[in-house]
Amino acid sequence: MANFNLKINGKSHTVDVEDDTPLLWVLRDHLGLVGTKFSCGIAQCGACTVHLNGNATFSCVTPVSSVGNGEVVTIEGLSEDGDHPVQKAWAEVDVAQCGYCQAGQIMTAAAFLEENPKPSMEEIDNAMNRNICRCGTYHKIREAVALAAKTN
Amino acid sequence: MATLTKASRRDFLKIAGTSVGGLVIGFNWFSCDSPKVEVISTEEILAQAKSFNSYLSISPSGDVVIYSPNPELGQNIKTSFPMVVAEELEADWEKVRVVQANLDTEKYDRQLTGGSGAMPHSWEILRKAGATAKFVLVAAAAKTWNVPAEEITLEKGIISHKGSGKSGHFGEFVAEASAMTAPEEVTLKDKKDFKIIGTPVKNVDTKEMYTGKPLFGLDFYREGMKHAMIQRAPFGMKIKTVDESAARAVAGVTDVVTFGTSVAVVGTSTWPLMKAKKLLRIEYEPDGTVESTTDHDRIFTDLMANGKAEVKRSDGDVNQAFKSAAKVVVAEYQCPFLAHSPMEPENFFAHVQADKVELIGPTQTPDRARLAAAEITGIPKENITVELTRLGGGFGRRLRADYVEEAVHVSKAINGPVKVSWSREDELTGGAYRPAVRYRFEAALDVEGNMIGYKLRGVGMNEANSTRPNNFPCGAVENVLIENVVHTSPITINAWRAPVTNFLAYAEQSFLDEVALEAGKDPVQMRLELYEKAKSNPIGNTDYNVNRMIAVTKEVAEKSNWGKNPDVKQGISVYFSHRSYVAQVANIEMQGGTPVLKKITAVTDCGMVVNPIGANHQVRGGIVDGMGHAMFTNLTFENGVPKQKNFDSYRLIRLKEVPEIDTYFLDSGFDPTGLGEPALPPTGGAIANAIFAATGRRLRSQPFIEQKEFSDIKLEIRRA
Ligand code: FES
Ligand code: FES
Numbered sequence: 001m002a003n004f005n006l007k008i009n010g011k012s013h014t015v016d017v018e019d020d021t022p023l024l025w026v027l028r029d030h031l032g033l034v035g036t037k038f039s040c041g042i043a044q045c046g047a048c049t050v051h052l053n054g055n056a057t058f059s060c061v062t063p064v065s066s067v068g069n070g071e072v073v074t075i076e077g078l079s080e081d082g083d084h085p086v087q088k089a090w091a092e093v094d095v096a097q098c099g100y101c102q103a104g105q106i107m108t109a110a111a112f113l114e115e116n117p118k119p120s121m122e123e124i125d126n127a128m129n130r131n132i133c134r135c136g137t138y139h140k141i142r143e144a145v146a147l148a149a150k151t152n
Numbered sequence: 153m154a155t156l157t158k159a160s161r162r163d164f165l166k167i168a169g170t171s172v173g174g175l176v177i178g179f180n181w182f183s184c185d186s187p188k189v190e191v192i193s194t195e196e197i198l199a200q201a202k203s204f205n206s207y208l209s210i211s212p213s214g215d216v217v218i219y220s221p222n223p224e225l226g227q228n229i230k231t232s233f234p235m236v237v238a239e240e241l242e243a244d245w246e247k248v249r250v251v252q253a254n255l256d257t258e259k260y261d262r263q264l265t266g267g268s269g270a271m272p273h274s275w276e277i278l279r280k281a282g283a284t285a286k287f288v289l290v291a292a293a294a295k296t297w298n299v300p301a302e303e304i305t306l307e308k309g310i311i312s313h314k315g316s317g318k319s320g321h322f323g324e325f326v327a328e329a330s331a332m333t334a335p336e337e338v339t340l341k342d343k344k345d346f347k348i349i350g351t352p353v354k355n356v357d358t359k360e361m362y363t364g365k366p367l368f369g370l371d372f373y374r375e376g377m378k379h380a381m382i383q384r385a386p387f388g389m390k391i392k393t394v395d396e397s398a399a400r401a402v403a404g405v406t407d408v409v410t411f412g413t414s415v416a417v418v419g420t421s422t423w424p425l426m427k428a429k430k431l432l433r434i435e436y437e438p439d440g441t442v443e444s445t446t447d448h449d450r451i452f453t454d455l456m457a458n459g460k461a462e463v464k465r466s467d468g469d470v471n472q473a474f475k476s477a478a479k480v481v482v483a484e485y486q487c488p489f490l491a492h493s494p495m496e497p498e499n500f501f502a503h504v505q506a507d508k509v510e511l512i513g514p515t516q517t518p519d520r521a522r523l524a525a526a527e528i529t530g531i532p533k534e535n536i537t538v539e540l541t542r543l544g545g546g547f548g549r550r551l552r553a554d555y556v557e558e559a560v561h562v563s564k565a566i567n568g569p570v571k572v573s574w575s576r577e578d579e580l581t582g583g584a585y586r587p588a589v590r591y592r593f594e595a596a597l598d599v600e601g602n603m604i605g606y607k608l609r610g611v612g613m614n615e616a617n618s619t620r621p622n623n624f625p626c627g628a629v630e631n632v633l634i635e636n637v638v639h640t641s642p643i644t645i646n647a648w649r650a651p652v653t654n655f656l657a658y659a660e661q662s663f664l665d666e667v668a669l670e671a672g673k674d675p676v677q678m679r680l681e682l683y684e685k686a687k688s689n690p691i692g693n694t695d696y697n698v699n700r701m702i703a704v705t706k707e708v709a710e711k712s713n714w715g716k717n718p719d720v721k722q723g724i725s726v727y728f729s730h731r732s733y734v735a736q737v738a739n740i741e742m743q744g745g746t747p748v749l750k751k752i753t754a755v756t757d758c759g760m761v762v763n764p765i766g767a768n769h770q771v772r773g774g775i776v777d778g779m780g781h782a783m784f785t786n787l788t789f790e791n792g793v794p795k796q797k798n799f800d801s802y803r804l805i806r807l808k809e810v811p812e813i814d815t816y817f818l819d820s821g822f823d824p825t826g827l828g829e830p831a832l833p834p835t836g837g838a839i840a841n842a843i844f845a846a847t848g849r850r851l852r853s854q855p856f857i858e859q860k861e862f863s864d865i866k867l868e869i870r871r872a
Contacts, residue, residue, distance in 0.1 A: 035364015100544030136776030
C-alpha cells in the first residue's frame, strides 16, 4: 500500500491503495465517484472512460501509480451542472436507453471534440467506435456528437 | 371515439382531514378483468387497509406522482407510464413523475420486466386512473365555484370556468376532490384529442444519467459494507478441493467463503478481490456430464434424425402432401449459445440479519429474489425487503436470481452487509444463456409452386418448446407438422431478449425465402398469397392477425422500394413478434463487386405509439441487437466452460457496424403493445436474405462472419 495524491475534477485527493489499483476502482470504491462505470475491465468497451490530461482514457487499465500529477476529469467534473455542450446535446437528442454506457460515451465525445471541434461524420464514427453500447443507441450517439459539434 | 368505461365498483368513501393532504387515487395495474379505480383516504393508505397496488397522488401544490412497480432497464417505462396518466388527467407534464416502487407482493401481482408486457397490461388502467382523477377534480371545482361541471375545462393542470372567469391549478381542489365519490363510469378521451400520447417526450432520468449520479445497482455503497467476487464451477463439475491460502494473503481480503459449487473472496474493496480470485486454487471433478460445443453439434444431428419428438401441431395429412409434391425443399438452421452481456454486470447487495434481510440491486424479478432469500435463510418473506435500482440493461439476464442468492449466502456467512459483483468474465462464463438450437424445415410444393405441406422440427436444449406452433405460415398451409425434441444439458439456459423467436424468426424467414426461390415467386408476392389463404380459409389456430401482417408487408415493400432498383439487392422478413407486427427490408448495394449493407427499413405496427422517441429507440435498438448477434457473436464451450470470456473475443456490434435504419410506424388503431423485443427477431432474416440476393450464398447458421459460406464475402457496412 502507498499514498497517492490525485488531482480529480480540480480537487486534490489522497488515497492509500496498492499501486496497481486501476484508477477506475480508486474513483468508485475509494472516492465515491461512481459515475465512471465498470463493464469489461480490459480496455474494450469504454464504459470507464475519464479524461487524463484531456485525453479519453480507459480508467479500468490505468494503474493509479501511473497517474502522477495528471489532471483527472470524470463525468461528475465535466461541468458544473450538466451543462457541458456534449451533455446538453445528449439530453437534447435523448440518447440513452438503459444509460449505463452513456457517461463513458459522453467523456469520449467531449475529449474528441476538444481535439477536433468540427469533425466530419466519418471522424465521429471513428472516434466513437471505441465505446460499446449494448442497448444499440449508436444512431443517437452520432447525432448527439454532431449536434454538440455544431453548438459548441 | 371517446370511450365510456367502468371506473369503480364502490360508492362514496368518507375521508377525514388528512395530515398528508392531497388527492389519492388507488388502482390496480394487473387486474384488467375487474379494474378498480377509487378515490381513497390517506388513513386507508396508512392503515394499508386497501388492496390497491398503486397510487396516483396529487399534492396540494399540484404535483402528480404515480408509483410504478416495473423495473426500468432502458425500455423507458418510467417515462411512458406517466405520459398515459397525464394525458387523461390533462396534467402539466412538467409536474408528473414516476416513483420506482419497491417490491410489494401484497400490492403487485406482476412486478417484473419481461415479455414486452407492461404497456398492454397497464394501458387501460392508467388511462382510467387519470380520467377518474380528472372527474373528481372537476366535480370539486364545480362545487367550489357553484357552476355546472360540464362548463369546466382543463388544460395543463389548470381548471377553468369561462363564464365566471374563475380558474385554479389542480392542487387547489385536491382537498375537496378527495371527499368525492368515485364515478361508476368515466369517459376516456378520444384518441384524436391526445396531446401528450403520441408526442416525443424525453426520458425522465436524463439529468441523473448524464451527470454520473448513482442510479444503478453497482453504484450502491454503504458504510461498513463488504465486497465479494465469486469463482463458479464449470457446468457439470463440482468442487473437489479448495486451496485458499494465496487468495487470503492478498491485502484487503477479509474472508473466503465456499458454498455449493462456488468460492467467494470477500474484502473491503473490489480490486484486491479481482486479484485474489485468480489466486484461488480449486480442483473440480465431474458431476454428471460435461459438454463442449462439438458435443452439441453431434447431439443435434443425432436427435434431429432419431430423437423422440413431441408433436406441437398437426394439420391435415403431411405424409400425403409430401408424397404428392412436385418439389420438396429441405433446409436446416442452427445457432450458437449467447450470453446476455448487459453493460452493467450482475451485482446485488444483501444484508442478512437474525430476523430480516435487506436486498438492494438490479433485478427484473424482485419477487424471485425475495423468495430465494427466504429459502436460503429460513426468514419469512414478510421480513425481507427488496429495493430496486435502475438496471444497466437486462435482456432477460436479470430474470434469474442466482446473483442475489450469492449475495445472501455470503452475507449470511460473514454475518454482515455485502455487495456481490461480477466481472465481465464472470458474466460470460457464469451461466445463463440463449441456448443453441437446430431446426429442420421441409416444404412440399405443387406444380404451380404453392406450398401444400410444411414441416418444422426443432431440437432445443432444456427448453420445453423451441418452436412456436401457431406462427406463420401456419394457417395458410393445409398440411402441417410441427414437432419438438429436447436435449437435457448441464448448461443453464435463460430467457434472452425475444426468447425462442430471437433465432426461430431468422430461420423461418430465411426458409420462406428459400421456398419462394424454389417456387419461382417473389418473396413479397409469395407472402401476400399465403396471407390471402390464411384470411379466406384459415387452417387451425394462429396467433397473428392476418390483416396486420398484410399491412406491414405492403408498407415495408413500398417504403423500401421493393424490387424497384436492380442495383439494390434486398431481403425481406415479416414477423408477428411478441404482440407487435414488424416487417423489415435490408438493402445491399454492390459497389465494385463488394456488397455493402446500407440500410434497413422497418415498419412496425405496435398499435398506438405512446412515445415516438421511445418507440424509435426500441425499434432501432432491437434491430442493432438482432443484427449484431446474427453477424458477429458466438459463445462456444469447451469442457463446460465458455471459450469467449470478455469483449475481446465475445464480439458485440459497434457503432461503425450499423447501417442506416429507417423506421416507420403504422397506426392500426389497436391499443399499444410492447416494443422491447419485437424489432429484434426479424432482423437476421432480412439481412441473410439480402446477402443471398446479393451473393447467392445462403447463411443457415450464426454468426454469419464465422460461416464458411461467408468466408470470401467481404460485406461492408456503410451508411448512405
Ligand atoms: S471497463 Fe474499461 S474499457 Fe470496459
Ligand atoms: S444505453 Fe444501455 S448500454 Fe448504452
